[in-house]
Amino acid sequence: MSRDVLIRELRQIVGDRYVLTEKEDVIVYEQDASILQVMPEVVVLPADVGQVSAVVRAARRANVPIVPRGSGTGLAGGAVPAEGGIVLCLARMNRILEIDLKNRVAVVEPGVINIDVTKAVTKQGFFYAPDPSSQAACSIGGNVANNSGGPHTLAYGVTTNHVLAVEAVLDDGQAVWLGGRVADSPGYDLCGLFVGSEGTMGIVTKAAVRLMRTREAVQTLLAVFDRMEPATQTVVDITAAGIIPAALEMMDQLTIEAVEKGKPVGYPRDAAAVLLIELEGVREHTERAARLAEEICSRNGARQVRRAQSEAERQLLWKGRKEAFGALGALAPNYYVQDGVVPRSRLPEIMREVAEIGSRYRLRIANVFHAGDGNLHPNILFDMRVPGELDRVIEAGAAIVKACVAAGGSLTGEHGIGLEKKAYIGLLFNDDDLEAMARMRRAFDPDGRFNPAKVFPTPITCAEMRRQPAKIPAGLWI
Amino acid sequence: MINIPELDQCVHCGLCLNQCPTYRVLQLEPESPRGRIHLVRAVTEGRIEANERFAEHIHLCLMCRACESACPSGVRYGRIAEAARAVVGPPGSPLARALEGFVFTRLLPSPLMLRAVARLLRLYQRSGLQSMSRAFLPARLYEMTAMLPPLPDRFFTPQDEPLPARGERRAHVAMLGGCVMSLLFADINEATVRVLRRNGCDVLIPKAQGCCGALNIHNGETTMAKVMARRNIDAFLDCGAEAVIVNAAGCGAAMKEYGHLLRDDPVYAEKAARFARLVKDASEFLAALGPVAPRGRIEMTVTYQDPCHLAHGQRVRAQPRALLTAVPGLRLIEMEGSDRCCGSAGIYNLTHPEMSQELLREKMVSIATTSAEAVVAPNPGCMLQLGYGASRYGPPLPVFHLMELLDRAYGGEAPPSI
Numbered sequence: 093m094s095r096d097v098l099i100r101e102l103r104q105i106v107g108d109r110y111v112l113t114e115k116e117d118v119i120v121y122e123q124d125a126s127i128l129q130v131m132p133e134v135v136v137l138p139a140d141v142g143q144v145s146a147v148v149r150a151a152r153r154a155n156v157p158i159v160p161r162g163s164g165t166g167l168a169g170g171a172v173p174a175e176g177g178i179v180l181c182l183a184r185m186n187r188i189l190e191i192d193l194k195n196r197v198a199v200v201e202p203g204v205i206n207i208d209v210t211k212a213v214t215k216q217g218f219f220y221a222p223d224p225s226s227q228a229a230c231s232i233g234g235n236v237a238n239n240s241g242g243p244h245t246l247a248y249g250v251t252t253n254h255v256l257a258v259e260a261v262l263d264d265g266q267a268v269w270l271g272g273r274v275a276d277s278p279g280y281d282l283c284g285l286f287v288g289s290e291g292t293m294g295i296v297t298k299a300a301v302r303l304m305r306t307r308e309a310v311q312t313l314l315a316v317f318d319r320m321e322p323a324t325q326t327v328v329d330i331t332a333a334g335i336i337p338a339a340l341e342m343m344d345q346l347t348i349e350a351v352e353k354g355k356p357v358g359y360p361r362d363a364a365a366v367l368l369i370e371l372e373g374v375r376e377h378t379e380r381a382a383r384l385a386e387e388i389c390s391r392n393g394a395r396q397v398r399r400a401q402s403e404a405e406r407q408l409l410w411k412g413r414k415e416a417f418g419a420l421g422a423l424a425p426n427y428y429v430q431d432g433v434v435p436r437s438r439l440p441e442i443m444r445e446v447a448e449i450g451s452r453y454r455l456r457i458a459n460v461f462h463a464g465d466g467n468l469h470p471n472i473l474f475d476m477r478v479p480g481e482l483d484r485v486i487e488a489g490a491a492i493v494k495a496c497v498a499a500g501g502s503l504t505g506e507h508g509i510g511l512e513k514k515a516y517i518g519l520l521f522n523d524d525d526l527e528a529m530a531r532m533r534r535a536f537d538p539d540g541r542f543n544p545a546k547v548f549p550t551p552i553t554c555a556e557m558r559r560q561p562a563k564i565p566a567g568l569w570i
Numbered sequence: 571m572i573n574i575p576e577l578d579q580c581v582h583c584g585l586c587l588n589q590c591p592t593y594r595v596l597q598l599e600p601e602s603p604r605g606r607i608h609l610v611r612a613v614t615e616g617r618i619e620a621n622e623r624f625a626e627h628i629h630l631c632l633m634c635r636a637c638e639s640a641c642p643s644g645v646r647y648g649r650i651a652e653a654a655r656a657v658v659g660p661p662g663s664p665l666a667r668a669l670e671g672f673v674f675t676r677l678l679p680s681p682l683m684l685r686a687v688a689r690l691l692r693l694y695q696r697s698g699l700q701s702m703s704r705a706f707l708p709a710r711l712y713e714m715t716a717m718l719p720p721l722p723d724r725f726f727t728p729q730d731e732p733l734p735a736r737g738e739r740r741a742h743v744a745m746l747g748g749c750v751m752s753l754l755f756a757d758i759n760e761a762t763v764r765v766l767r768r769n770g771c772d773v774l775i776p777k778a779q780g781c782c783g784a785l786n787i788h789n790g791e792t793t794m795a796k797v798m799a800r801r802n803i804d805a806f807l808d809c810g811a812e813a814v815i816v817n818a819a820g821c822g823a824a825m826k827e828y829g830h831l832l833r834d835d836p837v838y839a840e841k842a843a844r845f846a847r848l849v850k851d852a853s854e855f856l857a858a859l860g861p862v863a864p865r866g867r868i869e870m871t872v873t874y875q876d877p878c879h880l881a882h883g884q885r886v887r888a889q890p891r892a893l894l895t896a897v898p899g900l901r902l903i904e905m906e907g908s909d910r911c912c913g914s915a916g917i918y919n920l921t922h923p924e925m926s927q928e929l930l931r932e933k934m935v936s937i938a939t940t941s942a943e944a945v946v947a948p949n950p951g952c953m954l955q956l957g958y959g960a961s962r963y964g965p966p967l968p969v970f971h972l973m974e975l976l977d978r979a980y981g982g983e984a985p986p987s988i
Binding site: 418 | 579589608623
């Protein structure tokens with residue numbers, strides 16, 4: 093089937109307005125929140141599952157790849173059409189279809205924005221737990237694809253713990269439900285398999301997600317440290333003391349500087365690190381846990397431990413954290429965010445190592461991360477226009493990834509492998525592991541039509557994907 | 571051609587998407603702030619042409635700057651979009667562009683000509699011609715004239731004699747009359763003057779002032795805009811006022827940006843930066859001064875529409891609300907998305923009626939949900955748009971400027987000394 097025939101078919105399926113082929117339209121879909129860029133041939137925005145099925149069938153007949161995309165906030169190039177073809181953007185499928193508070197389930201379309209799920213049930217005293225920092229923009233479909241986490245992952249788990257079932261369009265165009273709305277479904281956990289598959293097995297067109305009851309009480313602490321070491325030690329001690337905070341986040345001096353430079357929220361600029369500790373639960377328990385956490389902070393030499401006195405103050409403390417990534421744009425034209433994980437008891441040493449890597453490669457590294465579950469986000473700051481700097485950045489990034497794996501951790505906590513980390517996946521899995529995974533994927537997608545060239549190591553590495561530095565617009569994540 | 575440092579600051583995070591009115595309606599990345607910045611970059615790199623399709627994306631933007639409020643990197647999107655518009659020129663058909671060119675370079679810069687046009691319009695409204703015109707004017711043109719409120723008997727006229735403070739003198743300020751405000755909303759300007767005087771301000775309204783040039787800048791016309799900016803700087807900078815008070819959010823936002831507009835002007839760059847620091851929205855100024863407590867009761871429930879160029883453009887959100895709720899009897903009920911654009915956006919409602927009306931319909935639904943008895947929106951564009959929305963889609967509520975209500979609470983025109 094020729095390209096023109098395919099495009100005509102696509103137009104018949106979703107309507108002219110939602111098939112984009114002009115260069116001045118499709119070029120904006122060449123990139124997500126990573127820096128990797130490949131231009132799609134055509135972008136299609138379906139309105140419902142029926143249209144998704146029809147698009148998948150048309151793509152199959154024309155033998156072109158399909159790359160699903162939600163809000164394009166992914167950090168690993170997952171929505172970049174590495175082999176061209178169709179970008180299937182699900183943003184228009186953004187309806188909340190059902191809210192069933194009795195059974196604490198919401199059924200939503202993939203384009204629904206994460207925070208809108210919580211907003212829809214806040215008044216009734218419920219929330220949707222996974223809260224990526226991009227929650228004001230990222231979509232549930234993208235969350236499902238990447239098994240996204242967030243600050244509150246520590247207490248509530250990641251996306252897979254909150255998705256009961258998904259409706260997915262498979263390679264042959266049929267839509268099937270995987271999983272079930274009751275707690276235990278018999279048979280293989282196919283829903284669990286789909287969550288985190290980064291769009292390589294099919295297109296999720298609906299998700300039944302778990303709603304949780306808003307906790308009775310919440311206490312948010314900001315602990316200020318003059319050195320990094322005692323801050324990381326505090327993280328270890330808090331969990332060792334048996335407290336499970338809802339969130340336990342760390343920001344270092346460079347991150348604080350960026351936040352305060354952009355939209356200030358009142359983090360002390362001269363601190364080496366701050367911990368944001370949130371405790372939730374029954375009132376009495378929360379109060380006890382907060383006091384214990386304060387004690388541990390002080391014991392480790394915290395200069396100050398401040399408790400948010402109002403919901404407004406709490407929101408402000410969180411605002412700084414949630415916007416920290418974007419705020420780094422104020423410090424350097426470019427940065428490269430890593431997503432390694434280590435067992436939390438290894439935090440003090442890995443932070444030392446990250447700092448050493450920074451000085452070895454002569455690069456500034458800003459750390460803002462989910463300390464409670466050992467999920468690092470070292471952001472390597474740089475300027476693409478300085479000759480040779482990008483190469484050092486890539487090497488430093490690889491060194492950090494290797495250090496995390498060596499410490500018994502993992503490549504990625506929540507951003508996914510995508511294009512960006514597939515070259516490193518061999519650090520964690522051997523060929524047999526990867527072949528077993530590939531066979532699983534082929535069971536769903538025998539032709540490799542969905543999001544090709546992602547996750548698995550292939551000859552294309554991200555270094556080859558990069559456009560020439562001179563052409564790379566400054567100021568992007570890589 | 572579009573070479574501004576703001577372009578480098580965007581890290582493509584996407585936090586702006588869901589705050590962008592056009593993206594919310596269309597869900598298309600090229601109609602989002604991140605998408606538009608990507609397009610502008612692509613043009614600067616020579617990867618795409620600044621052609622008609624590019625111009626369409628640039629023009630579909632409302633310039634509401636909600637993305638700036640959402641942006642964690644502090645990208646000044648408005649500046650990027652203005653620079654892009656300076657390249658592609660004003661929107662619309664060749665005829666519309668010619669008309670816009672006339673408005674931007676001839677009509678707006680001339681207070682005399684503006685006044686003459688306003689008189690003609692008043693005649694058109696009062697002679698009965700307007701009601702007859704429905705029969706022969708094209709529907710769209712008729713709708714445009716129907717959006718105008720009845721023009722007042724008299725226009726607001728600047729005068730070089732300062733109007734003295736009432737009571738203890740606390741400040742000496744100058745005020746911008748504004749082109750639309752002076753002609754369509756003369757009474758609100760007068761109310762603003764009374765409110766300022768009630769708060770102990772000597773108020774000067776220099777005669778040499780003119781239109782602020784905001785419409786020009788937003789539509790990419792910078793040559794005449796600079797002439798207009800320099801005229802206002804000359805009129806206000808050395809008049810001895812400690813603040814230049816503006817009661818139209820769009821004008822205030824543009825005047826606060828004069829420093830940027832004239833940054834390359836060897837004579838005016840420094841003056842413009844100094845002038846920009848003097849510019850204050852009326853609510854911003856009063857809140858900082860510490861307003862005299864109004865005593866008159868207004869038993870009314872209102873909802874507040876944040877003008878985009880006040881909330882996003884000037885980061886003024888709390889002050890108008892504080893002033894409103896300080897009025898005895900007045901209750902404020904927040905609407906969902908109060909800082910989302912109503913679709914007025916300068917001349918956008920004329921150039922892009924479809925998107926504009928879509929946003930207005932949504933806005934009127936949010937307003938209806940509050941069950942408020944009136945809407946407050948301290949900006950002429952929003953007032954016109956919401957007034958039109960109230961009559962076209964309902965609920966049929968009155969639309970007030972904040973200064974009108976404050977003036978009423980202070981006793982309005984009643985006291986003989988004003």
